Amino acid sequence: MPKANDEIDLFELMATLWKKKGVILLVTFLTTTMAAGYAFTAKEQWTSEAIVTVPSAAAVSNLYAGYRLLSQDDKVVPISDIQNSVFKRFLDDSASYDNLARYLAETAYFKELVSGKTEKEKIQLLDNWVKQITIQPVDINVVDKVRVTLPADNASQAQQLLRQYLVQSSQQAVQQSYADLEQQIAAQKASLADAMMASRSVAEVRRQTEIADIESSLLIAEKAGITKPELSAGMELKQNNLFLLGSGPLSAMLQGIKTQPLVLSDKYYEQQTNLYSLEKYQPNSEQVLAFSYLKAASDPVTKDKPKKALILVLGALLGGIFGIVSAFLINAIEQRKLHG
Structure with missing residues (x-):
């Protein structure tokens, strides 16, 4: 018998729903209309995506040339070190909250977006926007392939903003890299100049000592009236018997030493060459890029939100549920009044 009662209850349920179908349809229509109103008026969001990696060797060649000049012959900096260093600096600059906020706040797009809003609302909008931007490795195990995404309320704007931000971050990273390089070059030039001056000073002291010794021997x-060499066979020429060369040869020797250039070591001329190379080096930051594209900033083909079809389906579904619930509530109230 329970089965018969269940069937009766089911029939009563279906009858109630059919009786109140107008309520169900009305509620469903209202919620679907509200959902449609939101779906077609809500602010759209499109996200542009780029995938970047380390710059090519050609892109950092000028920067690398500068670091090569600083390297010792046995400690040449690999070009991969320069590529990775510049790319890391680029990623750090790109991911900086302050850099992102500063860039976005200065765009014409944001200024138009916050026109007429209070300062607090502007700060909140900017904060929310910055937090939606992502800079993450494509693969957690591959650190040199990074995906960057930036949202905006239309596709072309998202693409343009992302491209400009990547270029700006690259320029900033390159400028910082050159600033470091130029600081090191300046220090190296000063060090070489000091070392060369010290070498010349030592050579000059050596020459003056030699001149003094010859002048003493000449006197x-x-x-003694020795005008020509009077050295015995096999006699070793030393400082204490240099006068035996005679005044003639000693005078010629003295004149030669006073007029000849300083005798400097091979190390001195190596330093001179290095200094000349550093002075001739011309930084060219315009030729350097801090990253290269694996995928250029895209023009989004589908928007992130609102998902109109999904919103309409959910609106209709919720409307149906609310309509059924409303139908049962109305029926219960009517039955209560009827038996009251």
Whole structure:
């Protein structure tokens, strides 16, 4: 018998729903209309995406040339170190909240977006926008392939803003890299100049000492009346018997030493060459990029929100549910009044 009662209840249920179908349809229509109103008037959002990686060797060649000049012969910096260093700096600059906020706040797009809003509302909008921008590795195990996304309320604007931000971050990273390089070059040039000056000072002291020794020997030779060499066979020429060369040869030797250039070591001329190379180096930041594209900033073909079809389906579904609930409530109230 329970089965018969269940069937009766089911028939009563269906009868109630059919009786109140107008209520169900009305509620469903209202919720669907509200959903449609939201779906077709809500602010759209489109997201542009780019995938970037380390710059090519050609893109950092000028920067690398500068670091090569700073390297010792046995410690040449690999170009991959420069590529990775510039790219890391680019990622750090790109991911900086302050850099993002500063860039976005200065765009014409944002200024138009916040026109007429209070300062607090502007700050909130900017904060929400910055938090929607993502900079993450494509693969957690591959750190040099990074996906960057930026949303806006239309596709072309999202693409343009992302492209401009990547270029600006690249320029900032390159400028910082060159600033570091130029600081190191300046320090290296000063160090080389000091070392060369020290070498010349030592060479000059050596020459003056030699001149003094010859002048002393010349004076002795002149007093002794020795004008020509009087060295015995096999005699070793030393400082204390240099006068035996005679005043003639000693005078010629003295004149030669005073007029000849300083005798400097090979190390000095190597330093001179390095200094000349550093002075001739011309930084060219315009030729350097801090990243290269694996996928250029895209023009989004589908929007993130609102999902109109999904919103309409959900609106109709919720409307149906609310309509059924409303039908049962109305029926219960009517039955209560009838038996009251």
